Amino acid sequence: MTDEIGWHTRQLQAALRARGAVGRCVDLADCNIDTTAAWHGLVIPGYGRELPDAVLVRGIAGGSFEQVTKRLGVLHALRELGVPVYNDARAIERTVDKSMTSLLLHAARIPAPATWATESAAQARRIAMREMAAGHALVLKPLFGSQGKNLQLVGEVDGVHHPMPDIDARYAGLAYLQRFVPPMASPGFDWRVMVVGGRAVTAMRRVSTHWIHNVAQGARCEPAVLEPALAQLAEGASQALDMDYAGVDLIAAASGPKIQVLEVNGVAAWQGLQRVTGFNIARAIVDDLLDRKLAQARRLAQQSLPLPERRA
Template identity: 80%
Template sequence: MGLTVAIMTDEIGWHTRQLQAALRVRGCIGRCIDLADCRIDTTAAWHGLVIPGFGRELPDAVLVRGIAGGSFEQVTKRLGVLHALRELGVPVYNDARAIERSVDKSMTSLLLHAARIPTPPTWATESLAQAQRIAIREGAAGHALVLKPLFGSQGKGLRLVGEVDGVHHALPDIDKAYGGLAYLQHFLPAAATPGFDWRVLVIGGRAVTAMRRVSAHWIHNVAQGARCEPAELTTELAQLAEGAAQALGMDYAGVDLMPSPPARPGARSRDGIQVIEVNGAAAWQGVQRVTRFNIAAALVDDLLGRRLALSDGSGRSKVSRRA
């Protein structure tokens, strides 16, 4: 009998259907589970977890597709379930440590900086006065900033700070909309018209495909209306994306990169391509439209072949984790 893989997701749709189909091809079962429905119960089984649909057993592997937002306590419990599964010997792809590093944008920036991956200068502070001083200082040096929610995604909540195209954008009250934290990063103006960034998909430590996200707006997320175009996976893009994924300890990652704009007179220049964000539960529907191979199959093959050491032609007996 094939292995049973828990697909942790708060949303069933195209991505989960793709993963389930790829698992069926490999003789496995993909079962969609919402981490919000999982719980800790030390009286229920030897391992102390309750994973819906698994009774007293545990999944043979876990593939994390998405984690629902919630209170600090709720998210802590959901990540705690993933931590516990890893400690119990269940391969978790990506595991909770990697997800925590990528969800927290300030930690992503810190780890990229420590690994010497080119990334825009970044600040995270709880002091509005200090954030204002940073904005004034950087503005004097010719740099506008982007204010981002620490845990945001899909381009939501991004705000310009400073002067862009002759318009001044004031720093908003961070207590009201940003949880009392200013996460600020150098704004990279478009290097071409229209502007674009790259999304590179890394699977098992290797960059496998890339696309350009093109938009007349300065935010290039597909969820904000950007269009997807094929992009050559150059050596530079691949090396930067692979280095970023390695710095965060990711099994798979969607790495966002941007070209540096031409330096303005008097401004400090940072040449080349820079890594903007690293996504630990990256969607791939957009990049699939410009990629010839099946991405879900590549993810499943990496999970089974690298993490579980199962080859396409081998017998796959189910691992027992009974009491």
């Protein structure tokens, strides 16, 4: 399932062909619910009255609340119909909603920056004032956002004061705030660790002179050794959110836990990471989808088949 056909889909299709499978690109926006069309009530372009053997979610187009709800509903329905979905709608919802990500990481005792989410502008200002008094700055993020877009510092950083913006005008009336983790070197960096099937498989450093380290914002990718501490935290974060595969962003911190999880990406891009690693990420994803997820679904389907009727 993808809203764009490009490098990632070509990589996945090649990995599927190598396993004797065919990958079709379908946009969730083009999938419909029609209870008259087939027993399952779904219309998936290219499949007629049938369903795919498995679904790999590569991208979901943005849209209205109603449109996105329908698209996720199709993924929910596929899972309930026994089609393995990689990552399924529940996992994607946990990572798209950054506040839920933070809550689940906290519940699993995964170290992450202190986080707040509030619909009250007054409460957001009080949090910022309290944090500033304690010597901390904050990062204000859109609840639903990616690629480092629309992130804003709040508080004093390097002698410059950054005021709290109007959350109603720019952040849909909700303040999602994380304690700012200052860079420990110049230029600063964080890590992106790829987790597939619960196992950390490869990593890179994202290096930038700017405090935002996303590749889409100009950071450069460097190879990184997948140290045990990085692997353990990334795997723990993926498990806490019940992910099939995930891109986990981590950062070194001068205070508190030495390494902290910043974000978990449920529809992770890996083109930059692939450039600096010899590990074939698309192949690992496809192998895990077929050998674990699809095989498990087929075993469960066989176990649930009705027993042959006994004759007297």
